[in-house]
Amino acid sequence: MGTKPRRATTRSRATRAWASAPPREPQAPVRPLPVPDPPARRPASRRRRPGRAPGRLRPASRGRGSSRRSTRRSGTPRRPAAGGFQRPAGGFAGRPGGGGRGRGPGGGTAGAFGRGGGKSKSRKSKRTKRAEFELREAPSLGGVSVPRGDGSTVVRLRRGASISDFADKIDASPGNLVTVLFHLGEMATATESLDEATFEVLGTELGYKIQVVSPEDEDRELLEGFDIDLDQELEDEDDDVLEIRPPVVTVMGHVDHGKTRLLDAIRNANVIEGEAGGITQHIGAYQVWAPHEGYERAITFIDTPGHEAFTAMRARGAQVTDIAILVVAADDGIMPQTVEALNHAQAANVPIVVAVNKVDKEGANPAKVRQQLTEYGLVAEEYGGDVMFVDVSALTGKGVNDLLEAVLLTADAGLDLRSNPNKDARGVAIEARLDKGRGAVATVLIQSGTLRVGDAIVAGTAYGRVRAMMDENGDAVHEAYPSRPVQVQGLSSVPGAGDTFLVTEEDRTARQIAEKREAVERNAQLAKARKRISLEDFTRALEEGKVESLNLIIKGDVSGAVEALEESLMKIEVDDSVQLRIIHRGVGAVTESDVNLATIDNAIIIGFNVRPDPKARARAAREGVDIRFYSVIYSALEEIESSLTGMLKPEFEEVQSGVAEIREVFRSSKFGNIAGVIVRSGTITRNAKARVIRDGVVVGDSLAIESLRRFKDDVSEVRTDFEAGIGLGKFNDIQIGDEIETIEMKEKPRV
Template identity: 70%
Template sequence: MQAPSIGGVTVPRGDGKTTIRVRRGSSLTDFADKINANPASLVTVLFHLGEMATATQSLDEDTFKVLGVELGYDIQVVSPEEEEKELFDSFNIDLETGIEGEEDEDLEARPPVVTVMGHVDHGKTRLLDAIRNEDVAGGESGGITQHIGAYQVRKEHEGVERAITFIDTPGHEAFTAMRARGAKVTDIAILVVAADDGVMPQTIEALNHAQAADVPIVVAVNKIDVEGANPSKVRQQLTEYNLVAEEYGGDTMFVDVSARQGQNIDSLLEAVLLTADAALDLRANPDREARGVAIEANLDRGRGATATVLVQTGTLHVGDSIVAGSAYGRVRAMLDEHGENVTEAGPSRPVQVLGLSSVPRAGDTFVVAPDDRTARQTAERREAADRQAVLAKSRKRISLEDLNEALAAGRVETLNLILKGDVSGSVEALEDALLKIDVGDDVDLRIIDRGVGAITMNNINLAMASSAIIVGYNVRAEGQNADYAEREGVEIRYYSVIYQAIDEVEAALKGMLKPEFEEVELGTAEIREIFRSSKFGNIAGSIVRSGEIRRGTKARITRNGVVVSENVEVAGLRRFKDDVTDVREGFECGINLGSYNDLQLGDLIATYEMREKPRA
């Protein structure tokens, strides 16, 4: 079926119900292939709809929607999650449950995956230290956890040794994205609340993430050894958020602990296992190809790209070909949380994987591919799609109506940033926080590149070409790279705590805004007498009614409440026979308004100045 001629071209037309799926970041050529049309004709159609784009340019979702309505197609832009699902389907793996379609006899019990969440400085990391007897907090900037880590501990329960996997999510508010991701891969959430502090904003935020992920919650009331601790108050506060303690007739287990003293840690682990047994059916098939989630990833100088992965189903072996996001490779080695080599990792087991081609994003799902070639092709296809999606996202839609205005560049200032960090979770969280900074429509923030590892020559060259600032988060430019950046005048800002980076970028954005001025009234004077002077013109004999009258300031003249003149300058000011710079309220003076002589008795002279408004 042909569409009516638009601008002299015809294209195949849908019936309004035909669904066309295109991946995010697709171009008109990609869409034309799906409907068997000439890409040039689609360019013309789009032009007549008020949009300008080339046949190979990535389009955003809104543009595809406009085109779909015109041509009678329901165009669905495939999200990364759907791309993920299609990838798993191609490997015959069920993404939704991981166990659906499995025979019951194939499923075996697996350890629970526990996420520790809560407000900053309520003792999450110290609690994990107490559980695994390993000091993590000492290595964190400002005592704030800025990475995601996964660890497995063992606990004897009802005569059987059971494993529990812990995920430590950062506590600072800027890491909302990472905390949310932690809740999505978890079975049980431990909500840490300080007994002396009570429920805080991030406690509620963490609670919302856990409840949105529909996971059971165990509450650890920490710092019970601190003066002013009130565990019962915490129980009372949390009842407002549908967490009712068992002793109050609810079904949430509360455990009073002291991470510093190591008090009741066993009881907490017991509560986790009891909750897992009572509320969850934690089973997976270990005898299949592995799939899971990349919890964290970074670029190690000696080992190359490494990723901490959590196996969700199947068993991952050394030598397997895997795809994780746009990274691929053969598993060269696997390390457990103690740095020991392991040859295989079953369900709920966190391991560090070596051998990937590049650094995956934290939160990317990994899957074992049939062979190296399939893994590479899949990763390359997804990398190209990701790149196009970023281009489409950064493209601003320009219609013919506002094209001339858009070409009048200079009204919109742009701050270009390149983000580099030590681990991908931090880079993602920093990007997420920076893009939420709102300083109005006059200034635009663009993140033109992001990555993991030290600041390279390529980053510096890109910054030179795009006038960008490089933000280094726990990474630096070293040696000749640092010299090159300094020589070329590329600004590199280094940070180790995320909120410092956010504050400084926000300040920079506000500094790029054109200054806003407001009028501030300085004083008013009423004309009581008018003196004629051949040398100076008319002199207004006045009394200052409010504030002060200052020589050199701007003034407006009002007569019976009506403004008769604006922007008049107070050229001279006299008290008796003396020239003065200012006259305060209640005093009389002579005011010379330069060449302005249209004065009458009773006129009011109001002086003012324009001051720059501080930005909120």
């Protein structure tokens, strides 16, 4: 009987044919094929495993499909597949079981699907070794590793550099440096500009010596990137091309000692009426002519303000000057600004001519001035020194010509005033302002070369072409030679007082230099902080709600006044809980953009000799922005200091209000112990805070005068030398001879 075939839907053709065929007759059993004997095993001393190279003692790791698993547990060898063969030593190249390029010379890797296994645990990767080396060589602070210096490694950073800049210098991760700085108590981001003190803290921790590049070196390196080397230009100049130039004289001294009036007498023009409060607000540069040895000689004068707020402007005046005239009033003598001006001149190694002014005034004592200045190293010629003293009167004009003669004699005696006029101009911007009709106007002093109309110029962060030049009298000038002060028009913006300027070959070069300078200045301004608060102090103050901030926007008519006001504001001493932030400063009228910024940051706008335009005034009224206007810097400083003081949390101090001596102790079952006292000083008031003092030691504190009586009457206070009865509530530890001291808390005035 045939076998019923199965469903052939998924079976092969051979299977279906077998299923449909008739059954066969039974046959004799088939004899199995002979199995070859396994190869003879070597002796134990010479035995090696399949896939292993000779001479290797370490056994290979095994995985699935290894040669040891190729035999059954019973010891019977496997039969080879039909039509196949068995490879000695097991497997093909690269497959489990060895025999090829697996792991090791013999390829004995243990990996799934014929893939090589991982490296042995006894061997480390290069990345692991490098990480361990860096971790061993670097400090670990906050769980991060940072490359470490040896304590003498110098890292040069620009002003306003960020953590990212520092990280690039030492080949570190900015994020790791942020973590290190956080654990040092400073909170900053990777791109935030930091000040020099913060970098010094970080550098000390990591073993680096931080060197912040000075503004002069920074600008020199910037110009070298444009193939401009001013120092090399001076060295390459021959004496044949140098010509004599007029001396540049700076008038310095104490406020109200008559500097501007003296300059007025020299120029024979009245320039003092335009100054608010009779105090010079801007630097003015003028050139006058004076007879000397039969020739008319030119002298350039720079009038620096005498108020201490303009220290930076006066310092710049000393940098560009050849001779300093120190004006000292004969009646007042040496004053603080006199010493300050003297220090600036001596630091710049500038010869000094002393003008003793107001000699016509009652009480004038020129000899006293000479004696006082001797203490500062200025010895008059009549005392055997080398400093020329000239008695003058700016009011009457006495001694003015003698002063000019002394200036020229000093210049000829010890100074080599020569420069090369036959090259592109170099110089300094003395002052700058924004004129409504002419745009940015800068007063510049040419130090070398010749400035011409049409030259491409860059002054600080401003650039442009010279459209017009005028002298101090308003007359047009086409060429300006060394030591000549002129007003320049055509700049894109207002340069800062003291910024250097130079002429370039192309407008593009001037623009690129200005843009790079602007970026450097912006980073430096970001790094300039009012007072940096440590992380712990900031967190504590923030939690207690003690952090207050006064935001200011400063606008002025000239850049020097704006900078001087900013420097003065930064010197205001207030508590650490109040921060003064100057979020913007600029030259020109208060604009609508300034009002918008003040609205966003809740700032106050300070206008110094400027006014807002109509749109700005309307928007300020609509947004409620406070705009303050000043013409004298004294008023601005006083009001802002008062505002800062008012923002401080009130501080209280303990004040003694009265002292009473206990003469008798009365015991009451209802009120406890009652002290019979006599008031020794002050006034004892009911409900006042009190303490009990015995032999100079406080035995009871934080008490209160709960009851106060004179005889049988309740009273509110008892004055000195009167007797009274005092009840201190539940406090009964009182004895005869004790003192009861009453205190009150009064607000401590700010100083």
